[in-house]
Structure formats: C-alpha cells, structure tokens
Amino acid sequence: MSFDRVAPHYRWLETVAFGQQLQQARIAFVRQLDAPRRALVVGEGNGRFLAALLREHRAVRVDCVxxxxxxxxxxxxxxxxxxRVDFIxxxxQALALPDQSYDLIVTHFFLDCFTKETLAAVIAKLANSAAPQAQWLVADFCEPGKGWRHLRARLLIAMMYxxxxxxxxxxxHRLFNYRPFLQAQGFILTRETLSPNEMIRSELWRCTLPPG
Ligand SMILES: C[S@@+](CC[C@H](N)C(=O)[O-])C[C@H]1O[C@@H](n2cnc3c(N)ncnc32)[C@H](O)[C@@H]1O
Incomplete structure (x- = not known):
C-alpha cells in the first residue's frame, strides 16, 4: 500500500469529485473540541486538516503518523x-504507540482503507493509546439509506475503491462499519453530521472508559 503515486493529484481529484465537502467534513467539529493538548493524527494525507487543527488549538502538540x-x-x-508537529x-500497524497518552485521535478518510479484520485491530490499537475521556474525530464515506442517492453513492464509492x-x-474493496469497533473500545458518539449528498459523515466520539 502506498499513496505516493496518488499524493500529487489527491487535492484536485477531491475538489473535482466533491468540491469542499471533504474538507468541511474534516473540520466540522474542530471548534467544538475540548482544547486538546496531545493529538494523534493518523493517515493525515496532504495536511489540510492538520493546518486547521493547529490554527484552532494553539496548545496542541501533534504526532502525525x-x-x-x-x-x-x-x-x-x-x-x-x-x-508543534512530529511527522512519523x-x-x-507496525508502530509502537504509547498507552493512554493522546486526548485527541483523528482518522479522516483512513478507516475506509482497511478490511474488517485489520480495522478491528487498528481501532483497538489506537483506542489503547487514547487517554481517559479522549476525543476521536472521524470523517468518512457512508451509503445513504435508499433510493437514487443510495445507488449513486454505491456507484461512486465502488469507483473510488x-x-x-x-x-x-x-x-x-468496500466500506466496513467501523462504529461497532469504536463502541467496543468504550467510545460513544457525541456529535454527528452528514454532507448534503448524504455520502460523507463527520463524527466526534468520546472515550467513556475509566483509566485502566
Ligand atoms: C484516503 S487517504 C486520506 C487522507 C486524508 N486523511 C484525508 O482526509 O483525505 C488515506 C491516507 O492514509 C495513509 N495511510 C493508509 N494506510 C496507512 C497506514 N497503515 N499507516 C499510516 N498511514 C496510512 C495514506 O498514506 C493516505 O495518506
């Protein structure tokens, strides 16, 4: 797996396909975050979310994997x-992460890269590095319930895969529902928004488990 070939084209492709909707989903809840001090941003891509996070939260330090x-x-x-950023x-999957250390985890358009089995392991690993009460931001694609929007979304998502x-x-090769894995790790969904085309979901989760 490598996004190196795609990287130079990622931004214009995103704009042609979705306009500003992906960026709006990435930053949907940045202002509503309880001021984070130590963040883990995984699969950040070309830095647009990271720039917004650093602008909005002046005290945050970020490990960007x-x-x-x-x-x-x-x-x-x-x-x-x-x-304020350490790029790693x-x-x-191969990186050792510190236990219970990050008060913010960010996985935007990242969880959709994995099969169900890997997804469970990646989420468990990230959750283990989350501090008690940590927040977790997720933006990702989803399929609207039914009708022509559902068919259009399925087609577009299949093409993207x-x-x-x-x-x-x-x-x-397809979207998997990551929500049960986050819930199994003690996170609850506290805020959620859908894009106008109902294909892009933005979520804020919070860890409810006591320190272990
Ligand atoms: C679909 S892109 C999403 C980029 C960006 N977060 C966004 O919001 O558009 C997935 C990103 O995750 C990175 N990535 C995929 N698998 C990874 C892994 N196992 N470890 C670290 N980064 C990974 C890729 O290099 C790529 O930059």
Whole structure:
C-alpha cells in the first residue's frame, strides 16, 4: 500500500469529485473540541486538516503518523509552523504507540482503507493509546439509506475503491462499519453530521472508559 503515486493529484481529484465537502467534513467539529493538548493524527494525507487543527488549538502538540512520504512533504507545505508537529513516516500497524497518552485521535478518510479484520485491530490499537475521556474525530464515506442517492453513492464509492486499490494498493474493496469497533473500545458518539449528498459523515466520539 502506498499513496505516493496518488499524493500529487489527491487535492484536485477531491475538489473535482466533491468540491469542499471533504474538507468541511474534516473540520466540522474542530471548534467544538475540548482544547486538546496531545493529538494523534493518523493517515493525515496532504495536511489540510492538520493546518486547521493547529490554527484552532494553539496548545496542541501533534504526532502525525503517515505511511506516504510524499503526503508528508505536501503536509509540511500546508503548515506555517511545524514546531508543534512530529511527522512519523510509518505504517500505523507496525508502530509502537504509547498507552493512554493522546486526548485527541483523528482518522479522516483512513478507516475506509482497511478490511474488517485489520480495522478491528487498528481501532483497538489506537483506542489503547487514547487517554481517559479522549476525543476521536472521524470523517468518512457512508451509503445513504435508499433510493437514487443510495445507488449513486454505491456507484461512486465502488469507483473510488477500484481507483485506490489499483493506484494505492489499499486492501479494502468496500466500506466496513467501523462504529461497532469504536463502541467496543468504550467510545460513544457525541456529535454527528452528514454532507448534503448524504455520502460523507463527520463524527466526534468520546472515550467513556475509566483509566485502566
Ligand atoms: C484516503 S487517504 C486520506 C487522507 C486524508 N486523511 C484525508 O482526509 O483525505 C488515506 C491516507 O492514509 C495513509 N495511510 C493508509 N494506510 C496507512 C497506514 N497503515 N499507516 C499510516 N498511514 C496510512 C495514506 O498514506 C493516505 O495518506
């Protein structure tokens, strides 16, 4: 899996396909966050969310784990000041994370890269690195319930999977529901919004488990 080939084209492709809807989903709840101090941003991509997070929360320090070196180069160009960010060029599955350390976890358009089995393991790993009461931001694609919107979304999502499987080598071939895995790790959904086309979901979760 590598997003290196896709990285230079990611932004314009996103704009052509979805306008500003993906970025709006990424930042939907940034202002509503309880001021984070230590954030883990996984699969950040080209840095647009990260720049917004740093602008909005002046005290936050970020560990940004990204498997694509070219995405990291792009993300660096988005930032005025990267002194509060540690870029970690790594596969999250192979990285050792500190226990109960981050009060914010961010996985935007990242969980959809994985099959069900990997998803469960990745979410468990990230949850283990979450501090008590941690917040977790997720933006991702979803399929509207029924009717023509459902068919249109299924077609578009199937095309995206084909594109990213061929060009980036992602393992997933369809969307899996990540919500039960977050719930199993003691997170509850506290805020949620849907894009106008009902294809993009933005969520804020919070950890409810006592310190272990
Ligand atoms: C679909 S892109 C999403 C990028 C961005 N977060 C967004 O909101 O558009 C998935 C990103 O996750 C990164 N990624 C995928 N699998 C990864 C892994 N196992 N470890 C770290 N990063 C990974 C890719 O390099 C890519 O930048």
């Amino acid at each position: 990204e498997a694509s070196g070219r995405m990291i180069v792009l993300a660096r160009t988005e930032l005025d000041d990267e002194s 060029h790594a596969d999250i 084909l594109f990213f499987r061929i060009l980036a080598g992602i393992e997933a």
